[in-house]
Amino acid sequence: MSYERSKKGSIIFKVTFWYSFFIVVIIILMIVASLLLSDVLFSNQSRNELVQASYEAIHELHDLDNGEDGIYFSIYGSQSHEVLVNNIPLGFDDTLPFTNSTVEQYISGSVKYLYYDLPIDEQRYLRSVMTIKNNEVDMSLFITAITIIGPLLLVIIVVGGYRILKKAISPVDHITNTALEIKESNDYSKRITVKANNNELFRLANTFNLMLESIEQTFQREKQFNNDVSHELRTPVAVILSESEYGKNYAENLQEAQESFAIINKKALQMKEMIDQIMELAKQKHHQSSKLAPFDFSTFLVEHTNDYQKLCSSKHITLTTDIDKNCIILADATLMHRLVDNLFSNALKFTNNTISIEVKKEHHTCSLSIIDNGMGISEEHQKKIWNRFYQIDDARNKDSKLGSGLGLALVKSIVDIHNANIELHSKPKEGSHFKVTFPLIK
Numbered sequence: 001m002s003y004e005r006s007k008k009g010s011i012i013f014k015v016t017f018w019y020s021f022f023i024v025v026i027i028i029l030m031i032v033a034s035l036l037l038s039d040v041l042f043s044n045q046s047r048n049e050l051v052q053a054s055y056e057a058i059h060e061l062h063d064l065d066n067g068e069d070g071i072y073f074s075i076y077g078s079q080s081h082e083v084l085v086n087n088i089p090l091g092f093d094d095t096l097p098f099t100n101s102t103v104e105q106y107i108s109g110s111v112k113y114l115y116y117d118l119p120i121d122e123q124r125y126l127r128s129v130m131t132i133k134n135n136e137v138d139m140s141l142f143i144t145a146i147t148i149i150g151p152l153l154l155v156i157i158v159v160g161g162y163r164i165l166k167k168a169i170s171p172v173d174h175i176t177n178t179a180l181e182i183k184e185s186n187d188y189s190k191r192i193t194v195k196a197n198n199n200e201l202f203r204l205a206n207t208f209n210l211m212l213e214s215i216e217q218t219f220q221r222e223k224q225f226n227n228d229v230s231h232e233l234r235t236p237v238a239v240i241l242s243e244s245e246y247g248k249n250y251a252e253n254l255q256e257a258q259e260s261f262a263i264i265n266k267k268a269l270q271m272k273e274m275i276d277q278i279m280e281l282a283k284q285k286h287h288q289s290s291k292l293a294p295f296d297f298s299t300f301l302v303e304h305t306n307d308y309q310k311l312c313s314s315k316h317i318t319l320t321t322d323i324d325k326n327c328i329i330l331a332d333a334t335l336m337h338r339l340v341d342n343l344f345s346n347a348l349k350f351t352n353n354t355i356s357i358e359v360k361k362e363h364h365t366c367s368l369s370i371i372d373n374g375m376g377i378s379e380e381h382q383k384k385i386w387n388r389f390y391q392i393d394d395a396r397n398k399d400s401k402l403g404s405g406l407g408l409a410l411v412k413s414i415v416d417i418h419n420a421n422i423e424l425h426s427k428p429k430e431g432s433h434f435k436v437t438f439p440l441i442k
Contacts, residue, residue, distance in 0.1 A: 011172075012165045020158050031146065046114055046132060047103045054118045054128040061120065072129045078122060089113070089131055098125065171201040175208055188216035236267035243267075292418065294441055295331035297366055298323055301340070301359050308344055308357070317351060323359040327366040329438040331418055339414045342407040343370045343434050350374035350432070366438045373431040382424050386412040 053071050057064055064073045066087040074094070075085035081098065088094045091108045092115075099117040106113040112132040119125045171192070178192050191212060192205045247260035305321045312319040347355045351372035358369040377385065388409040415422045415436060426432035 012162065012169060015165055016158060016162045019161060020154065023157060024154065027150075035142075046130060050103060050114050050116050050128055050130045053130075054116050054126060057128065058118055058120060058126050061126070070131045072131075074127045074129070075120065075124055076117075076127055078119070078125055084124065089129055092129055169201070171205050175205060178208075182212070188212055188219055233271060236271050239267045240264050291332050292330045293332075295329055295333060295336065297327040297329050297331070297336070297368070297438070298325050298359060298361075300333070300336060301357065301368070304337075304340060305357055308355075311348070312355060315348070316353070317348070318354045320354070320356045321358070323357070324361040324366075327359055327361045328441050329366055329418075330441055331438070335414045335417065339411055339436070340368070340370075342411050343368075343436075346370075346407055346434075347372040347374075347432070352431075361440070364440055364442075366440050368436045368438075369433060371431065371433045376428045376430045377424065377426040377432055378428050382426065385424070 049069070050071065053069065054073075057073050061075070064085075064087065066072050072087045072089045072092075073085075074083060074087050076082065076098075077084055078098075081095075083094055086094070091111055092113050093106060093108070096104075096106060096115065099115065101116075101118060103114055103116045106115060114130045114132060116128045117125050118128070175192055178190055182188060182190055191209050195202070243260040243263045247257050247264075250256075301321075301323050305319070305323070309319050344355070344357070347370050351374045354373050356369070356371040358367075358371070360367045360369070385408050388406055412422060418438060420436055420438045423435045423437075424432065425435070
């Protein structure tokens with residue numbers, strides 16, 4: 001029951017039904033119009049032939065060709081209306097009145113007659129009679145032929161059209177089946193294979209494939225993200241559990257308990273930093289370009305470098321700045337603060353003793369450069385540092401220079417939101433140069 005309902009509700013069934021219906025209606029209208037038009041045309045042609053034959057016959061009264069082309073000629077007296085020369089066809093009424101040069105019609109049984117009277121002189125007139133068989137028999141034969149051939153043609157049209165439509169819309173069934181297979185198997189690697197015809201259905205299938213690809217990548221990223229989070233949290237949680245267990249069972253004095261608490265606090269802070277960064281990354285997905293507004297990047301950097309200068313002085317690090325004025329870009333102030341803080345924190349974490357912050361204004365762009373003289377990053381790691389939780393090695397990140405591996409991923413996300421570009425120029429033992437280029441407001 002559900003299959004029949006689905007079949008009747010399908011596009012193929014509806015299109016086939018309606019175009020078949022309209023074809024039948026059009027054919028019927030064409031047949032009726034053709035019959036009516038042909039009858040009118042035939043009647044006018046017959047009348048014209050009768051009139052022309054009458055004018056030709058009036059000049060050849062001594063040699064009238066009776067019966068030729070179905071036309072008969074008789075001569076009547078003008079006063080008495082008696083038949084002087086009788087060539088009247090059988091079945092025609094010879095007592096019909098004078099028509100006064102107009103074509104009249106007379107029907108007897110199944111035969112139709114057209115007659116036309118033309119004066120010869122004051123005493124006589126010529127009557128021309130044309131026999132026209134009633135076309136009811138021909139019409140009956142025509143209707144019989146249509147009755148036999150019509151249904152056959154209709155079946156051919158319906159079946160042929162149905163097959164063509166079914167073949168044309170087959171990619172839709174393929175899309176449906178693929179969607180059902182994905183639903184049952186949760187395998188988003190499946191794709192729809194459709195012959196490249198560059199038609200609407202091909203573009204639909206291609207769009208569906210792009211959507212599947214996007215969903216698959218999202219699931220892969222989320223899967224990797226969950227694996228990374230669980231992996232990164234496992235170590236600090238294990239340390240916290242171990243130290244709390246030690247403090248509870250084995251700490252014999254306040255100093256040992258404080259040492260355990262310090263380790264627990266350090267790992268808890270590490271977990272807090274990681275969770276905060278994860279939340280920041282999640283928020284970036286909801287930022288829209290409509291929130292961007294004109295932003296004075298030069299003034300912003302001048303104010304922030306004053307705070308950075310104090311922090312660097314406390315760590316015996318030299319900070320130099322070179323900031324061009326009037327760098328106005330389209331930006332989100334909050335996101336700019338996070339971007340600069342993350343890049344500066346990264347430089348502060350790994351530099352040896354100097355950091356440089358530069359802002360350069362060019363024709364159509366504004367660039368931010370943060371340069372340190374730390375241990376640098378090898379080329380094999382430079383493309384991976386933008387990945388979440390990616391850390392180059394334990395010695396670099398997980399000892400005194402603690403990090404979550406999320407800061408640069410957050411920076412990359414903010415850069416993408418601003419339609420900007422970020423580059424890294426670095427070599428081992430030669431420091432790192434992070435450069436972000438923004439388009440200036442036109």
